[in-house]
Amino acid sequence: MKHDVPPPYTAVERHGVFPEPSHDEAARFDFLANLNKYLSGTLGVGNTRAYETRVLPAFRAEQGRDPADRFEIRHAMNRDPWHRFWSALKRNSMEMRQQNGRQMVLRQLDDLDAKARQFNESRDTLQLDPTVEVPRYQRAVDIHCMPGSYHGEERPGDVSAGANYDCGIFATTAGGLGALSDAGGQALVEWVKRERPGWTPRRILDLGATVGHNIVPLALAFPDAEVVAIDTAAASLRYGHARAQALDATNLTFRQMNADDMAAFDDGTFDWVQTTMYLHELSGSALPRIIREGYRVLAPGGLMFHLEQPAYTDAMPLYEQFIRDWDAFNNNEPFWSAMHGLDVPQIMVDAGFSPDKLFTTGVRAVVDTKVFPQVESKGEEDHGRAAFWHAYGAWKNDRTDA
Template identity: 50%
Template sequence: MAATHRTKKAPALQPAAEQSPPTKRPYDGPPDYRVVGRHGVYPETSHDEIARFNFLAHMNRHLSANLMPGVAEAFEARVKPAFESTEGRPFKDRHEVRKALARDPSWQWWSMLRRATMETRQQAGRWVTLRQAEALNEKVRLLTAGDKRLVLDPAFEQPRSTEAIDHHCMPGSYHTELVPGDVTGPANYDAGIFATTGGMLGRYNDGGGVAVAEWVAKNLPEFKPRRILDIGCGLGHNVLPIAAAFPDAEVIAVDAGAPMLRYGLARAKSMGIENVTFVQADVADLSRFENESFDWIQSTMFLHETSYKTMPVIFAETNRLLKPGGIVLHVEQPQYTEDMPLFEQAMRDWDAFYNNEPFWTKLHEVDLDDWMAKSGFPRQTILHGGVTAVVDPEVFPEAAKDTKQEDYGRKAAWHVIGAWKAA
């Protein structure tokens, strides 16, 4: 008997007019590296180097937006219950949380990828700058030679807080010179910070400085500083927007790293900002400046790169240097307060243990208000605020400004602590 085959009737296709159009997801990733602002001493980048930075920016975005929430889920589902079952009590501090998380595969994968991405970002930026080192160094030399706004000290000895650490995996940290007049370190920092932040600091990586200038304009509209001191200025990316916002003010930018200061002045001159002097000095010893000689003293994401020993000295120096009626503002990541979950505190501590930021953890647990008061600022003069990086909306997609997404240390939003000096 011959076999018979039955076939199912194919479903009728919908008329084209009735088919739903494909849904297009709005792009919410980092901007393309090719829109990065290129001032006069910015390193040149090839097609492959641009592709590498784009990959790293997307990887960092993926780690924060997709993998980090999974770590939080693993903490609630596995890590926390296992600890409470074994110990018979809840976690007592962030250190216990961090040690328990470090045994969980979800955290291990996220942490390993985050560290690898940072190391790769440094390798990528280092290659960009080393291959054009002679041209970069010469360009900066021509811009800064004989300029009195660059004040370097050949006999300067690095404080241990900079000399002993390659901060955030940056080879040579902020101060190392491969050759006389070297600027490859700051050029690396400038070229690669886009990859770490996913463009969240704007075209020129100066969104923090822009935010501070706008905060002052909004909250202190009558404040017209004539002399401004920026401590721990690095390559100047955060002080330049402040100098541009107050063009009639004399701005002094201090840092321990000579390469950063050279590059900072060249960067400023190429951008048409002429009112900043870059001075090499230890911020814990600013004795070169007279008492009560500044209207405004400022630092942006710098305190966590100092030390427990020098912090009170820095605060005391700012009090000495401020004029009566002057203001000091420090922009930093938020402190570990009682209302901050221990999980968040532990995740924020990652940079201290895995990203060469050893003072990060201690800084964020101390009572900064108490330190300000002990340095001479009455408690009633202490102020708090918050700033978020200001970026060009035509460059940075609105969707990527998601305020609900927290990266525990790399989100471009910071706390401001400061004080007025009584008149």
């Protein structure tokens, strides 16, 4: 297998509620995985070339200066034919991914709902609350072009949103998140065991859990811990709970709750509060509230950890900021750009953390050798196969440090 060829969709690990693809559905996902890889690599290079050889010289000639920010670059690049061509392909690849996943799920929705009920009924580890409202900033757009976003239902009480989300991640990421698309959680487990050997958190809280793919590895790694995953989207929680139960993460509770109001949890309840690629889907007013609430429910000496993409800083070239910003304007991620312009460490300090307890780090996923077997058999490096995240973290002062 060549390094630049994504693994086949058959490498996806089937758990107890995973949608079963037909031959053609799997073939479509294989096509889209390869298209995404081609767009990010071979064709993506053309954006840099267009900027350096056409767009930037034309901007300088017209304005007599270089672009002042990523937004000026975006407006200039949006007039370039190559970038418009590339953007159209990239947007269509996501729409096709959603269409294929939704078709796959709706075709077998009766069976999926029945399987989920077997795992969900009479279990106190799924706690739904119909009084919890999905925030307007989550309702306003179909995030990632998902019809109905995370909370939509084809019919009351179904699991269509979660199933669609789960079945397409592998194609979108070209296998970079592993056979269960849980590389974020696997990376968290590896990081904490390396950084704090022997630490055994008693209670762990995951905010914005969606289908729980990033919290299941923590629940499995710390089987004696009480692990809670919260989200406002009941449709995703139903599927996520069934998925976790099918994977034997029985110490994991899924609870419908808005993270900016966790009054149901006492101060200092959790030893670890974390998110995985969640902050960029929060509005500018919700994000600080959620960080404050996370700080409140975090126990003294506990860990807050956020896996995200890096902030836009003066050290990051404006062109790179522009490319990273693509999702904000083309992939229904309206808060992406603003969030990456925020000073998240300062928001954490404002929430109560001591500046000397903050840290930033990078977290790389371990290559899943079930997906990329040649890495194990040949002892190869990952060659960019594994995902990489920026991370904001902080340890809350012990009572003796206060």
